[in-house]
Amino acid sequence: xxxxxxxxxxxxxxxxxxxxxxxxxxxxxxxxxxxxxxxxxxxxxxxxxxxxxxxxxxxxxxxxxxxxxxxxxxxxxxxxxxxxxxxxxxxxxxxxxxxxxxxxxxxxxxxxxxxxxxxxxxxxxxxxxxxxxxxxxxxxxxxxxxxxxxxxxxxxxxxxxxxxxxxxxxxxxxxxxxxxxxxxxxxxxxxxxxxxxxxxxxxxxxxxxxxxxxxxxxxxxxxxxxxxxxxxxxxxxxxxxxxxxxxxxxxxxxxxxxxxxxxxxxxxxxxxxxxxxxxxxxxxxx
Amino acid sequence: xxxxxxxxxxxxxxxxxxxxxxxxxxxxxxxxxxxxxxxxxxxxxxxxxxxxxxxxxxxxxxxxxxxxxxxxxxxxxxxxxxxxxxxxxxxxxxxxxxxxxxxxxxxxxxxxxxxxxxxxxxxxxxxxxxxxxxxxxxxxxxxxxxxxxxxxxxxxxxxxxxxxxxxxxxxxxxxxxxxxxxxxxxxxxxxxxxxxxxxxxxxxxxxxxxxxxxxxxxxxxxxxxxxxxxxxxxxxxxxxxxxxxxxxxxxxxxxxxxxxxxxxxxxxxxx
Numbered sequence: 001x002x003x004x005x006x007x008x009x010x011x012x013x014x015x016x017x018x019x020x021x022x023x024x025x026x027x028x029x030x031x032x033x034x035x036x037x038x039x040x041x042x043x044x045x046x047x048x049x050x051x052x053x054x055x056x057x058x059x060x061x062x063x064x065x066x067x068x069x070x071x072x073x074x075x076x077x078x079x080x081x082x083x084x085x086x087x088x089x090x091x092x093x094x095x096x097x098x099x100x101x102x103x104x105x106x107x108x109x110x111x112x113x114x115x116x117x118x119x120x121x122x123x124x125x126x127x128x129x130x131x132x133x134x135x136x137x138x139x140x141x142x143x144x145x146x147x148x149x150x151x152x153x154x155x156x157x158x159x160x161x162x163x164x165x166x167x168x169x170x171x172x173x174x175x176x177x178x179x180x181x182x183x184x185x186x187x188x189x190x191x192x193x194x195x196x197x198x199x200x201x202x203x204x205x206x207x208x209x210x211x212x213x214x215x216x217x218x219x220x221x222x223x224x225x226x227x228x229x230x231x232x233x234x235x236x237x238x239x240x241x242x243x244x245x246x247x248x249x250x251x252x253x254x255x256x257x258x259x260x261x262x263x264x265x266x267x268x269x270x271x272x273x274x275x276x277x278x279x280x281x282x283x284x285x286x
Numbered sequence: 287x288x289x290x291x292x293x294x295x296x297x298x299x300x301x302x303x304x305x306x307x308x309x310x311x312x313x314x315x316x317x318x319x320x321x322x323x324x325x326x327x328x329x330x331x332x333x334x335x336x337x338x339x340x341x342x343x344x345x346x347x348x349x350x351x352x353x354x355x356x357x358x359x360x361x362x363x364x365x366x367x368x369x370x371x372x373x374x375x376x377x378x379x380x381x382x383x384x385x386x387x388x389x390x391x392x393x394x395x396x397x398x399x400x401x402x403x404x405x406x407x408x409x410x411x412x413x414x415x416x417x418x419x420x421x422x423x424x425x426x427x428x429x430x431x432x433x434x435x436x437x438x439x440x441x442x443x444x445x446x447x448x449x450x451x452x453x454x455x456x457x458x459x460x461x462x463x464x465x466x467x468x469x470x471x472x473x474x475x476x477x478x479x480x481x482x483x484x485x486x487x488x489x490x491x492x493x494x495x496x497x498x499x500x501x502x503x504x505x506x507x508x509x510x511x512x513x514x515x516x517x518x519x520x521x522x523x524x525x526x527x528x529x530x531x532x533x534x535x536x537x538x539x540x541x542x543x544x545x546x547x548x549x550x551x552x553x554x555x556x557x
């Protein structure tokens with residue numbers, strides 16, 4: 001196993017650290033996570049992939065203190081989510097799969113303010129943070145809209161704004177686009193992309209193409225951390241992909257089969273250009 | 287069976303301020319034994335259209351013909367047996383304690399003897415690679431397994447045309463590929479399949495013909511190559527790549543399916 005993060009430092013300046021973390025659900029014979037170790041350094045964008053039941057959702061729940069590890073150590077900005085879940089949630093926000101479940105208030109602006117209301121910030125500061133968060137997800141003008149009238153992509157952006165208002169350093173994205181259509185997916189991904197510069201991000205997804213620009217990709221299968229690699233190496237490893245039921249989208253899959261780099265060539269334009277460049281140079285060489 | 291739709295119009299909420307003309311004169315045919323892909327954006331009329339194929343919706347005007355016979359003159363239950371419709375997220379209708387009982391539900395309503403019902407249940411599950419699921423509870427299955435169990439329930443009616451409305455929605459990519467392979471298997475067994483999808487990449491892999499709907503009208507219809515190369519910007523990823531390469535390497539032709547495209551592009555390597 002390739003795992004550069006394994007058991008080096010503890011907590012400290014790391015955004016997230018997991019050291020030999022194991023967890024089993026009550027009554028289950030098989031651990032949901034076993035001996036998982038990795039680290040997120042501040043500012044990193046790390047993807048998490050793997051089949052259903054691989055341990056992805058369990059990891060997310062351990063990180064925000066919804067579950068408590070059976071053994072091992074977890075630190076989020078230096079704190080243990082199992083003992084200080086509310087403090088940890090100021091530092092780490094989770095964007096879940098289904099935006100329907102999270103939206104509770106009558107108007108968009110109330111929803112965005114909801115998470116802040118329990119943090120004891122002044123009303124003035126709250127208004128400022130809500131406005132900034134709404135702007136960050138491009139929903140200016142939607143403040144007095146009812147969440148139920150919004151599209152799936154817009155609802156997910158409202159949920160994201162609610163997280164941003166709390167100003168966490170770490171964002172955990174738990175398949176945030178899986179319930180959306182293609183348009184909704186694109187718009188949510190676009191806003192997530194703009195957050196990269198200022199947040200540490202852990203992005204759980206079934207869509208490998210969303211991680212082509214990540215710093216690293218973690219693969220969880222059967223509760224084990226199978227790989228912790230750069231997208232470049234990860235997406236080029238056909239055996240690893242096949243053994244773990246991971247399917248590349250059409251363009252990077254074509255690239256891989258043609259012996260080109262799937263991580264860099266995930267748009268039709270880039271791939272076509274690379275193919276033409278190679279045939280041209282082949283002509284000259286021959 | 288040849289199923290033909292002739293100039294179908296359909297209006298939702300007729301006579302109210304919310305009146306919407308969902309279909310504005312759609313004509314198309316489902317040929318025996320083919321996979322017809324119906325594509326189009328949200329609101330283009332795809333789901334409304336396929337509900338006309340077994341007269342679940344009655345057109346405001348236009349006709350549905352089954353082997354040349356007006357479907358309105360046929361007995362409805364017989365028509366719905368021959369033209370099976372699998373709705374979006376069909377697993378939400380699973381209800382029985384085991385998968386086999388769920389699949390047996392519809393054939394039992396036909397008054398078949400129990401031996402025949404059991405034979406249909408196992409045939410149906412087998413054709414979807416779901417024999418192992420027979421005695422399991424539908425509620426304990428994964429997303430892909432539930433989807434197959436629900437499709438099996440419609441297949442057990444032995445339809446001649448099987449309509450699948452967004453059958454891969456919400457499935458992970460590996461499960462989706464498996465389901466597409468099963469669709470090709472069904473066609474091999476002689477069933478016509480109508481695949482409704484907004485995902486051009488998956489339609490490219492399985493369709494013999496494609497019909498593009500836009501605002502309730504047929505914008506284009508034909509073989510995948512004819513339809514997709516006419517407007518490569520609105521085409522599956524394979525066609526988008528190939529059409530860009532084709533500008534300077536015309537010899538690659540009009541590949542659509544993944545393997546076809548890979549072969550055409552790979553052949554350029556030695557150039």
